[in-house]
Amino acid sequence: MSTIVDDRTGVGLAEFTDEDSAPRVGLRWRSALPPLAWLVLAGITTWWPSPQEWPRTEEFVALASTVAAVLALLAVLGPWLGVFGARVRHAEPWLIALAVIATVWELVTAKLAWLPVPFFMPPQAILEVYLDEGGKLAECVFYSGLLLVKGFAIGALVGFAYGVALGWSPRASYWGHPILRFVGPVPATAWLPFAFFAFPSSASAGVFLVALATGVPVAVLTWSGVASVNSAYYDIARTLGASERFLVGKVAIPAAMPHVFVGLFMGLAGAFAVLVVAEMMGVKAGLGWYLQWAQGWGAYSNMYAALAVLALLCSGAISLLFAVRDRLLAWQKGMLRW
Amino acid sequence: MVTAAAARTETPLAVGTDLSIRGVSHAFALDGKTLPVLQDISLDVAPGSFVALLGPSGCGKSTLLRLVAGLDRPRRGELLGDGEPIVGPDPSRVVVFQDPTLYPWRTVEGNVRLGLEARGLVKTHYDRVGAALRLVGLDRFASAYPHQLSGGMAQRAALARALVNDPRLLIMDEPLGKLDQLTRMTMQSEIVSLWRNAGFTALLVTHDVEEALLMAERVVVMTERPARIAAVLEVEKPYPRHRNDPDLVALRQRALELLGLGATW
Numbered sequence A: 001m002s003t004i005v006d007d008r009t010g011v012g013l014a015e016f017t018d019e020d021s022a023p024r025v026g027l028r029w030r031s032a033l034p035p036l037a038w039l040v041l042a043g044i045t046t047w048w049p050s051p052q053e054w055p056r057t058e059e060f061v062a063l064a065s066t067v068a069a070v071l072a073l074l075a076v077l078g079p080w081l082g083v084f085g086a087r088v089r090h091a092e093p094w095l096i097a098l099a100v101i102a103t104v105w106e107l108v109t110a111k112l113a114w115l116p117v118p119f120f121m122p123p124q125a126i127l128e129v130y131l132d133e134g135g136k137l138a139e140c141v142f143y144s145g146l147l148l149v150k151g152f153a154i155g156a157l158v159g160f161a162y163g164v165a166l167g168w169s170p171r172a173s174y175w176g177h178p179i180l181r182f183v184g185p186v187p188a189t190a191w192l193p194f195a196f197f198a199f200p201s202s203a204s205a206g207v208f209l210v211a212l213a214t215g216v217p218v219a220v221l222t223w224s225g226v227a228s229v230n231s232a233y234y235d236i237a238r239t240l241g242a243s244e245r246f247l248v249g250k251v252a253i254p255a256a257m258p259h260v261f262v263g264l265f266m267g268l269a270g271a272f273a274v275l276v277v278a279e280m281m282g283v284k285a286g287l288g289w290y291l292q293w294a295q296g297w298g299a300y301s302n303m304y305a306a307l308a309v310l311a312l313l314c315s316g317a318i319s320l321l322f323a324v325r326d327r328l329l330a331w332q333k334g335m336l337r338w
Numbered sequence B: 001m002v003t004a005a006a007a008r009t010e011t012p013l014a015v016g017t018d019l020s021i022r023g024v025s026h027a028f029a030l031d032g033k034t035l036p037v038l039q040d041i042s043l044d045v046a047p048g049s050f051v052a053l054l055g056p057s058g059c060g061k062s063t064l065l066r067l068v069a070g071l072d073r074p075r076r077g078e079l080l081g082d083g084e085p086i087v088g089p090d091p092s093r094v095v096v097f098q099d100p101t102l103y104p105w106r107t108v109e110g111n112v113r114l115g116l117e118a119r120g121l122v123k124t125h126y127d128r129v130g131a132a133l134r135l136v137g138l139d140r141f142a143s144a145y146p147h148q149l150s151g152g153m154a155q156r157a158a159l160a161r162a163l164v165n166d167p168r169l170l171i172m173d174e175p176l177g178k179l180d181q182l183t184r185m186t187m188q189s190e191i192v193s194l195w196r197n198a199g200f201t202a203l204l205v206t207h208d209v210e211e212a213l214l215m216a217e218r219v220v221v222m223t224e225r226p227a228r229i230a231a232v233l234e235v236e237k238p239y240p241r242h243r244n245d246p247d248l249v250a251l252r253q254r255a256l257e258l259l260g261l262g263a264t265w
């Protein structure tokens, strides 16, 4: 079970280990700060006069007020919410900080106009993009996600098989190693021009590029993982009557898994990079394409909005991979938590 | 259906391997030179007997065990198990190494069932896993991972992993070398009683004179590298033995003399 305890803020879950007893955390004055901060944001946005009219300001105020109301409710109910309440309390400093950042942002753009206008816009302009172009952005997320999943899956599987073969079989290593050494260091983006004329569609070219960016680090790390397996593990299995197949499947591969995951993380990072470039250069769909399009039209708020969505997509994918690793490699000690 | 384990309790003393080592020499290539390690070793180990190999560190004991296990082939001479040449590893000859070398990604139970899994016997012989775990006192730790075990527990798990295969020859390479004195003394007597109940042939490597004399029926004293057999001491004492037994004390003195330490001790 995970415990969330923060030494600096003193906010923790420890007080909720036995949930049947009456709540020992009473109403805390500190829990009033996050709703207050969001209320201040709503108030300043409404009542501080702007030199220029910004659309969707009312919706933005409504959003900030709603957040304030929900946080106020959570602050009152917190002591009875158990682990969830403790999580909210743990997040309090961040909830305040977000409101402060949004307020400063609102002030320097809409209210005081300190930042040059076409390049910088107040938060309601970003909200406007999500409200007006939400469907289009969702479509872009779908296409980027599809390309990422296809490319990453193919690249990871092929890279893994290639790496295992290289690490296990001298003959596979004789032929496969020079190829990997020669092709591996070339950045996947360098294959872009080739991919777009060699593949029947720009979508399949994109999958190829993402798979290549994923596959190379996975292959290298899997190979080094298999090659560095403690030889005593093999001795043990051999004296117990293990077949070659058992040695590969039940000894070499599980022992190499920590390396494989390092390769998967590197591959995923490479996949993001090549995904965005491929979408900008020719795929004509997805967030990379949207970013390119927004920049071309000088639609800077659309660009920021898409960047935020891209950040969510990438960090979501990384978190998912961490979750898978934590499940599969639970036997390891001293793992980095994401 | 009569399982192998049941069949064995009826004829407990017929299952040990008859091991014969004939004129075995071995060497390693090291920096372009050859490093002779074993020199003309000949030894017969009767079925069901307990033999200890005693020798200075680095003399070639582990090398000899690897040859017996079939993990390596000797440069000269031959090794026979029940009259058949040993040409590769076989599940009837199981090794317990100095390091427990449990697979860290498997639980204790997963490690112990390894041999059954490797031979496709998990379905039919799964009851042996529990039996082996109970035998070494680890039944409550079946679902623990190796990093959660103490050194002694890990070595017990390694022993259970060997015993689950119902070995006919149990090869032990300083299995207790890294344990604390108390755990070590407990496990010495446990291994002896396991051997006495099961009837396998036991080959134990140790550099601890007392351990060899307490556990084995015959103690083979080896020389410095390249190892030759310096002497074979017969320990004709019933079990359980006591370390202060005057006969054992005399044998210890003799063994230490053979190892070149007679004057200092």
Ligand SMILES: Nc1ncnc2c1ncn2[C@@H]1O[C@H](COP(=O)(O)OP(=O)(O)O)[C@@H](O)[C@H]1O
Pocket: B028, B029, B030, B035, B037, B055, B056, B057, B058, B059, B060, B061, B062, B063, B064, B225
């Ligand atoms: N695979 C190997 N390659 C080269 N030299 C080895 C190898 N294995 C063991 N040796 C050498 O053989 C000698 C005997 O080793 P070993 O049998 O492990 O000794 P012991 O078990 O008696 O302490 C040592 O000097 C060691 O360095």
Ligand SMILES: [Mg+2]
Pocket: B061, B062, B063, B173, B174
């Ligand atoms: Mg050794």
